[in-house]
Amino acid sequence: MNKVSNAGVAVRNEQSPGDFYPTPAEATEAVLRHVSIPEGDVWEPAAGRGHITDVLRRHGHHVIETDLYADVHGRGEKQDFLTIDTLPSGVSTIITNPPFNLLSNFIVHGLAFNPELLILHAPLPSLGSTGRGKIFNQRPPSVLIISNKLRIDTPNGIVRSIFNHLWYIWDRRNPVPKISWTEAK
Ligand SMILES: C[S@@+](CC[C@H](N)C(=O)[O-])C[C@H]1O[C@@H](n2cnc3c(N)ncnc32)[C@H](O)[C@@H]1O
Numbered sequence: 001m002n003k004v005s006n007a008g009v010a011v012r013n014e015q016s017p018g019d020f021y022p023t024p025a026e027a028t029e030a031v032l033r034h035v036s037i038p039e040g041d042v043w044e045p046a047a048g049r050g051h052i053t054d055v056l057r058r059h060g061h062h063v064i065e066t067d068l069y070a071d072v073h074g075r076g077e078k079q080d081f082l083t084i085d086t087l088p089s090g091v092s093t094i095i096t097n098p099p100f101n102l103l104s105n106f107i108v109h110g111l112a113f114n115p116e117l118l119i120l121h122a123p124l125p126s127l128g129s130t131g132r133g134k135i136f137n138q139r140p141p142s143v144l145i146i147s148n149k150l151r152i153d154t155p156n157g158i159v160r161s162i163f164n165h166l167w168y169i170w171d172r173r174n175p176v177p178k179i180s181w182t183e184a185k
Contacts, residue, residue, distance in 0.1 A: 016155070017069045019099035022051035023121055024150050029055060030184040031095075031119060031167045034144050037061055038116045038173070040092025045081040046106070049073045052095060052121075064088055081106065087113040097121035104132050107168070111139055116172050124164040140177040141168040146184045 032055070044053045047065035053075070056063050065076025066084075081098075082105055094115045098106035103122055110118045124145065126132065144167040149160050 026184040093117040095119040
C-alpha cells in the first residue's frame with residue numbers, strides 16, 4: 001500500500017520501516033552553513049542509513065549513530081530514542097530527521113536532554129499543529145526554511161518533494177528565535 005511519507009513523496013509502507021527516507025546531503029549542508037556545531041560529539045538518534053551523519057563526518061565531526069531500526073538500515077546501534085533518558089557522555093549536539101508521526105515526541109524528548117544544540121529536520125507544514133503550537137510557545141525554535149523543494153531518494157527513484165522542508169534549531173548559545181531562509185543546492 002502506498003502512503004505519502006513525511007518527505008512528501010509516495011513510498012511503499014513495507015519499504016520504509018520507521019517512516020525511513022533519507023535527508024538529502026544538500027539539506028544538511030545548508031544547515032551546517034547556517035549554524036556552527038559546538039565542541040563535543042554529535043548524536044544522530046534516528047540515523048537511518050547515515051545520510052546526515054556522512055555529511056557531518058565529512059565536515060570533521062565525531063558522530064554517534066543510533067536508530068530503532070538499525071538492524072534494518074545497517075548503521076549504528078539499535079535503540080529507541082524515546083526510551084533513552086541520559087544524554088550520551090560527551091554529546092553537545094543532537095541532530096536528526098525524525099519520523100513525522102513522532103516529530104512532537106522527538107522535540108519534547110530532545111529538549112529534555114537540554115543539549116547545547118538540537119536540530120530537527122521536518123516538512124514545512126509541521127509548523128502548523130495545535131499540539132506543536134503549545135510546545136513551540138514554551139520553547140520557541142529558530143527556523144531555517146529551505147526555500148527550494150528537495151529531491152528525495154525513494155525506493156521508486158529520486159522524486160521532488162511535494163512539500164518544502166525546514167530545520168528547527170534550539171541553540172542555547174542563541175536563545176532568541178529567528179526565522180531564516182536558505183536554498184539547498
Ligand atoms: C525520516 S527517516 C530519517 C533517517 C535519517 N535520519 C536521515 O536523515 O537520513 C526516520 C528514521 O527514524 C527511525 N526511527 C523511527 N522511530 C524511531 C525511534 N523511536 N527511535 C529511533 N529511531 C527511530 C527510522 O528507522 C528512520 O531511520
